Amino acid sequence: WFGHVETAAKDPILGVTEAFLADPSPDKVNVGVGAYRDDNGKPVVLQCVREAERRIAGNMNMEYLPMGGSVNMIEESLRLAYGEDSEFIKDKRIAAVQTLSGTGACRLFADFQKRFLPDSHIYIPTPTWANHHNIWRDAQVPQRTFAYYHPESRGLDFAGLMNDIKNAPDGSFFLLHACAHNPTGVDPSEEQWREISYQFKVKNHFPFFDMAYQGFASGDPERDAKAIRIFLGNGHQIGCAQSYAKNMGLYGQRAGCLSILCDDEMQAVAVKSQLQQIARPMYSNPPVHGAVIVSTILGDPALKSLWLKEVKVMADRIIGMRNSLKESLEKLGSPLSWEHITNQIGMFCYSGMTPEQVDRLTNEFHIYMTRNGRISMAGVTTGNVTYLANAIHEVTKS
Ligand code: LMR
Numbered sequence: 001w002f003g004h005v006e007t008a009a010k011d012p013i014l015g016v017t018e019a020f021l022a023d024p025s026p027d028k029v030n031v032g033v034g035a036y037r038d039d040n041g042k043p044v045v046l047q048c049v050r051e052a053e054r055r056i057a058g059n060m061n062m063e064y065l066p067m068g069g070s071v072n073m074i075e076e077s078l079r080l081a082y083g084e085d086s087e088f089i090k091d092k093r094i095a096a097v098q099t100l101s102g103t104g105a106c107r108l109f110a111d112f113q114k115r116f117l118p119d120s121h122i123y124i125p126t127p128t129w130a131n132h133h134n135i136w137r138d139a140q141v142p143q144r145t146f147a148y149y150h151p152e153s154r155g156l157d158f159a160g161l162m163n164d165i166k167n168a169p170d171g172s173f174f175l176l177h178a179c180a181h182n183p184t185g186v187d188p189s190e191e192q193w194r195e196i197s198y199q200f201k202v203k204n205h206f207p208f209f210d211m212a213y214q215g216f217a218s219g220d221p222e223r224d225a226k227a228i229r230i231f232l233g234n235g236h237q238i239g240c241a242q243s244y245a246k247n248m249g250l251y252g253q254r255a256g257c258l259s260i261l262c263d264d265e266m267q268a269v270a271v272k273s274q275l276q277q278i279a280r281p282m283y284s285n286p287p288v289h290g291a292v293i294v295s296t297i298l299g300d301p302a303l304k305s306l307w308l309k310e311v312k313v314m315a316d317r318i319i320g321m322r323n324s325l326k327e328s329l330e331k332l333g334s335p336l337s338w339e340h341i342t343n344q345i346g347m348f349c350y351s352g353m354t355p356e357q358v359d360r361l362t363n364e365f366h367i368y369m370t371r372n373g374r375i376s377m378a379g380v381t382t383g384n385v386t387y388l389a390n391a392i393h394e395v396t397k398s
Pocket of ligand 1: 013014032033034035129131182
């Protein structure tokens with residue numbers, strides 16, 4: 001039956017983790033996957049999560065959640081994305097369901113897009129998180145790309161981006177990273193977001209925000225929702241994928257939320273019912289444990305403020321490592337400019353290294369990262385930063 005099945009290509013991100021785990025070298029460093037580590041290179045469970053688990057323990061049954069997921073978790077998620085006093089929440093204009101983290105939210109939206117706007121396309125930034133392409137491909141939504149990154153400046157290609165927005169057919173779907181763009185670490189400024197939002201209005205485009213890193217750009221989840229709030233302020237209808245993988249460290253819990261701002265409450269009810277219809281044959285209903293952790297934390301002022309502090313600690317450690325990596329490269333006498341390490345934000349540094357240079361890092365130095373040159377700064381520690389800088393200098397100096 002299955003003789004014709006060939007082995008699939010390795011995932012460009014999760015395949016790196018597999019290769020790292022298989023390497024017996026004591027020197028090995030994993031700066032591939034975007035997963036936060038403490039300064040000893042160890043995974044972190046936040047104190048607010050531990051405390052939420054303590055409160056939940058013994059108090060929770062294991063019943064199915066509704067198809068759309070936990071109502072409490074969804075309400076808290078909407079407040080986090082749309083604002084505590086959002087009129088859209090009050091007016092019940094948002095259709096929202098709990099999802100299998102950010103990937104699940106994107107996929108559910110892509111399937112919804114295909115089902116109800118079958119002739120539409122999705123515009124995806126160049127570059128983007130590799131899985132975005134897989135998601136819309138498997139949902140059979142044709143993809144187009146728009147300019148985003150400017151390799152020479154290692155910053156935003158704002159002119160190219162605006163051109164592509166203007167040249168796209170009116171009423172196109174665009175995938176936007178709400179903050180801490182993955183993989184480049186390059187975000188538009190507030191002023192640029194305003195211009196983008198204005199142009200979206202002129203063209204009647206639909207913005208779909210992937211907000212996988214809320215809190216990791218500025219250290220403050222509220223500030224990181226700025227782009228979304230600008231669009232909301234300008235009267236856009238939006239879609240939004242939220243994930244608690246990074247900002248609560250709930251990677252394996254698969255806790256996320258998909259929301260779609262509708263014209264009115266009636267439309268929101270209809271849209272939510274259809275999102276649930278799509279979820280039912282795929283996984284019936286989402287997992288309960290992570291959702292209860294999220295709603296316990298966000299629903300309790302003391303736990304929420306502990307969470308906000310812990311997000312800032314994570315974001316600040318990464319900023320510290322950006323400075324250390326840059327300084328180490330400069331101390332080694334690297335003739336190249338490494339300004340972008342500290343100019344870029346969020347979890348990643350888009351280093352500018354070529355796939356061949358990355359291969360050398362892996363083969364000669366046991367340093368594991370994606371071949372597009374992305375360094376997960378969350379995996380850099382005071383213990384490995386000098387080793388990493390030395391290796392980068394070795395492969396980039398000639
Ligand atoms: C990443 O970009 O490394 C993360 O979002 C993890 C993943 O699933 O790819």
